[in-house]
Amino acid sequence: MSTEARRASLPPRPSAPPAGDATPPEAPDPGPLPPPRPSTPPPPRATARFPDAPPTVGRDGAAAEAPRGRDVPPERRPAAAPAETPSETTTRLRPIPAQPAPRSAPEPHAPDPALSWSAPSAPGAGPRPRVSFAEPEGYDEHARPRPLGGRLRPQAVAAAVCLVLGAGLVTGAVTGSWLAGDSGDADARSAFTAAGDLWHSIPVDQLFPPTVQGQGAGPGGADRTWTRVAVAPDRGCAGAFDPLLGKALAPAGCARLLRATYTDATQSYVTTVGLLFTKADAAAMTSLASRFEKEGLARRADLVPLPYAAEDTVAAGFGADGRASWTVSVLTDAPVVVYAVSGWADGRTVDRPEPAEEAMESGATSAPAQAGLGHEAQGLADRVERALRKNVGPATEQPS
Secondary structure, eight states: OOHHHHHHHSOOOOSSOOTTOOSOOOOOOOOSOOOOOOOOOOOOOOOSSSOSOOOOBOTTSOBOOOOOSTTOOGGGSOOOOOOOOTTOOSOOOOOOOOOOOOOOOOOOOOOOGGGSTTSOOOTTSOSOOOOOOOOOEEEOTTSOEEESHHHHHHHHHHHHHHHHHHHHHHHHHHHHHHHHHHHHHHHHHHHHHHHTTHHHHSOHHHHSOSEEEETTOSGGGOOEEEEEEEEEEEEOSTTTSOHHHHHHHGGGOOSEEEEEEEEOTTSOEEEEEEEEEOSOOHHHHHHHHHHHHHHTGGGOTTSOOOOOOOTTSTTTTOOGGGOOEEEEEEOSSSSEEEEEEEEETTOOOOSSOEEHHHHTSTTOOSHHHHHTHHHHHHHHHHHHHHHHHHHHOGGGOOOO
8 A cells, every 4th residue: 555545545634623622632543654764964054165045956957057146037037936845854945045246347437539639620620739848948137038948058168168278277387387396496506506605705794794683582582782793714614613513514515614703782792603605415405404403413512513712802712611502503495504602701611501492492590591692692693594595595585
């Protein structure tokens, strides 16, 4: 007996119990029941891989794609699923409404062809105006604009002219300096040679004036006046210097030695001034001056020049033991060594002479410094050197 026959023999189930009877009537025995259907596992949860949508495969095995989007015609839309019946043992998958189609990006605004450069002009509008880039404008002295394009070439020409003129001026200046330098060197050599001949071409009164004024030459800037008392005859250098000083001056040679002795206004001090004309050239004199400066030979007490003690004068007693202060200057622009040595007119002896440079220092307490003998020697040497330069010419004049 089939399952459909068994179900047909059963009476129909009442739709509702009869009123007033709380206990439902017992159902007749249905007879033997069919075997239980195998339990079906619950469907998997809806995921991205298993969307919660009704199957798209029909009973005939053909795949029916559900059209999506808002613009699907009604005749192609799927029919709604029928309601569940009590005989179904599983829960149907709920249908998912079709997703709307994504909106397409709006098309960019296209330019107006009428605004294109190549667009033809409207009829009757006339030819299109021609556009060009103008040259930059500057301003003249009246604040009026003017184009700069025309100024570029004149400016370049002016710059080139200035460059050429500047180069010419620089070249001329350099050439002139070379020529002037050569001329100056020639004048210096000529003056150097002329100074070596002054000992026999200049009168003695020009080399050793009878009276020498020394404004500000004394201690504290006091004025001094020196009077010449004797002039030694010109001679060679044999015996004119102590042996050590003669040895130090020997590299320059000795052409002639001129000397004169002066006294101050009070005749308290005596000073001998000497001019040693050498045989050396400019290079040798420069070397000798450098040696005196580096080795301090002009300040050594064993290199003091000898005085000239003239008989029957206030300097008659001025001997080697009376030398109190001295100075020695080696010239480089003339073959001459200028020196001076001072002492007391009464012939007193001095244990230790002091260089004029040290005796003239402020605060010096030695006897020669207190007596002003350093100023006597330095002041007279400077004035005689000036007189020598004046006789040579302006090229050799230097302040002292």
